[in-house]
Amino acid sequence: MTGFELYLKRHGKAFERYLATFFDDGSHSDMTRYLYGPLRTFSDNAGKRHRPLICLLACEAVGGDPAKAWPSAAAIEHFHTAALIHDDIEDSSLTRRDEPCMHITEGLGLAVNAGDLALALVCGTVVDDEGLDDATKLRVLAELVGMTTRTIEGQALDIGWARDDRFDLSVEDYLVMANHKTAFYSGGVPLAVGAIIGRGTEEQIETLRRFGQATGLAFQLQDDILNLVGAKESTGKDFRSDIAEGKRTLVAIHALGASPRRERLLEILSSRASDPAVFAEAVAIMEEAGSVEYARRYAHDLVVDAKAELQKALPKTTARGLLCSMADFFIKRSS
Numbered sequence: 344m345t346g347f348e349l350y351l352k353r354h355g356k357a358f359e360r361y362l363a364t365f366f367d368d369g370s371h372s373d374m375t376r377y378l379y380g381p382l383r384t385f386s387d388n389a390g391k392r393h394r395p396l397i398c399l400l401a402c403e404a405v406g407g408d409p410a411k412a413w414p415s416a417a418a419i420e421h422f423h424t425a426a427l428i429h430d431d432i433e434d435s436s437l438t439r440r441d442e443p444c445m446h447i448t449e450g451l452g453l454a455v456n457a458g459d460l461a462l463a464l465v466c467g468t469v470v471d472d473e474g475l476d477d478a479t480k481l482r483v484l485a486e487l488v489g490m491t492t493r494t495i496e497g498q499a500l501d502i503g504w505a506r507d508d509r510f511d512l513s514v515e516d517y518l519v520m521a522n523h524k525t526a527f528y529s530g531g532v533p534l535a536v537g538a539i540i541g542r543g544t545e546e547q548i549e550t551l552r553r554f555g556q557a558t559g560l561a562f563q564l565q566d567d568i569l570n571l572v573g574a575k576e577s578t579g580k581d582f583r584s585d586i587a588e589g590k591r592t593l594v595a596i597h598a599l600g601a602s603p604r605r606e607r608l609l610e611i612l613s614s615r616a617s618d619p620a621v622f623a624e625a626v627a628i629m630e631e632a633g634s635v636e637y638a639r640r641y642a643h644d645l646v647v648d649a650k651a652e653l654q655k656a657l658p659k660t661t662a663r664g665l666l667c668s669m670a671d672f673f674i675k676r677s678s
Contacts, residue, residue: 345675347668350400355392362386362417365464381449382457386424388442394529395420397669398537401551404662407541414472415483415540418465419533422487425461426494426528428454433502434588438581465491475540483536490532497524504591510599510609517596521563522556530559534666550656554666557649561642562673567592568638569676571626583622589613593641594634602632639674646670 344352366383368375395416399409430436431444432454438444446454469475469483500520504512534555538548570585571594585592589612599605611625629635650667657663 345668345672347665347672350665350668351391351393351396354396354399358392358395358413358416358420359387361413362420365417365421365468377449377453378457378460381445381453382424382460385428385439385445385457386420388440390440392420393669394423394533397530397555397666398533400662400665400669401534401537401543401555402541403537404551404657404660404666405538405541405543405547407537407543409537409541411474412537412540414468414474415536416533418468418483418487419490419528419536421461421464421468422491422494422528425458425465428458428461430498432458433498436584436588441581462491479540482539486532486536486539490527493523493527494525497521497527500524501591505589508613510591510596510612512591512596513600514593514596517591517593518560520591521560521593525563526556526559528559529562530555530557547656550652554649554653554670557645558670558673561645561670564593564638564642564645565674565676567594568635568642571629572635583619583626586611586622586625587615587617589615593638594629597637598629598632598634601634602628604628604631642674646674 363383363386366379366386368379398416398419399412402412403409427439428445431439432446432451436444437447444454445457449457465487466484469480469487472480475483497520500516501524503509504520531552532555534551535548538551543551567585567590570581570592571583573582584590585595595608595612598608602608608625608628611621616622616625626635650670653663653666
């Protein structure tokens with residue numbers, strides 16, 4: 344287990360307890376049943392909490408007090424919750440981490456509404472933070488608004504390409520989409536916000552932002568790889584769902600440009616297949632084209648370069664070491 348994994352394990356539960364304080368019962372008993380309860384249940388199944396916790400690490404890495412970053416870190420996690428609820432609806436997904444999606448258990452309307460509340464909590468949490476001065480609040484809010492906009496832009500590309508059956512895409516097209524849809528809120532903005540609250544220099548803030556962008560993209564690439572060939576996922580309901588949904592991943596786009604069996608792969612990705620044997624055939628085509636390895640190398644190179652820049656810009660501290668460990672964890676994890 345890496346140092347970063349130990350950090351997540353050590354601090355994740357405390358942060359989850361803090362997040363739960365945002366999901367009160369409202370002014371009517373049925374608000375618990377129809378809003379706060381489902382949102383709390385969904386949030387409890389939201390993963391390792393790396394986004395808020397790296398925000399705290401960035402604050403510490405520039406010499407700040409990470410306790411001051413807790414509300415802003417929670418705001419970022421609220422956005423993650425909203426994004427997942429809405430993404431599941433937009434993708435017509437059935438499960439999220441082996442549990443039924445909220446729109447399956449609660450219905451479409453209540454799921455949209457719960458996601459909207461999570462979005463409202465993003466800015467509201469920062470506005471209500473008594474530990475930040477107004478100038479810092481405004482800067483953090485600007486970061487969160489930009490993060491939200493970039494993510495929605497990336498989602499528009501992803502959904503639009505799927506709607507129009509677009510596979511005439513380049514690797515560069517994919518990188519624009521993935522950077523917008525994932526890297527801003529999974530890495531770049533959490534680290535920039537933490538550094539802003541920690542009173543880092545402008546150079547430190549921007550270095551951490553770039554580090555977060557690179558590692559956030561690497562995180563997405565590893566997700567794409569694990570969906571296809573991850574050992575632990577092979578028994579999960581979502582295993583190879585990217586093929587079933589015809590996802591435009593870096594692996595798929597590279598294979599469509601490099602494989603002599605392009606037409607067969609395109610047929611599979613366009614057909615919304617459900618047969619595991621067909622999934623296996625698609626993966627074989629991608630592996631034969633060197634596309635899985637291409638994505639692995641791309642993620643590895645992103646992380647190596649990002650770590651080198653971070654180590655030059657920040658003093659050697661435990662927090663900096665944990666951020667470097669995070670980068671390694673993102674590309675080496677098996678789940």
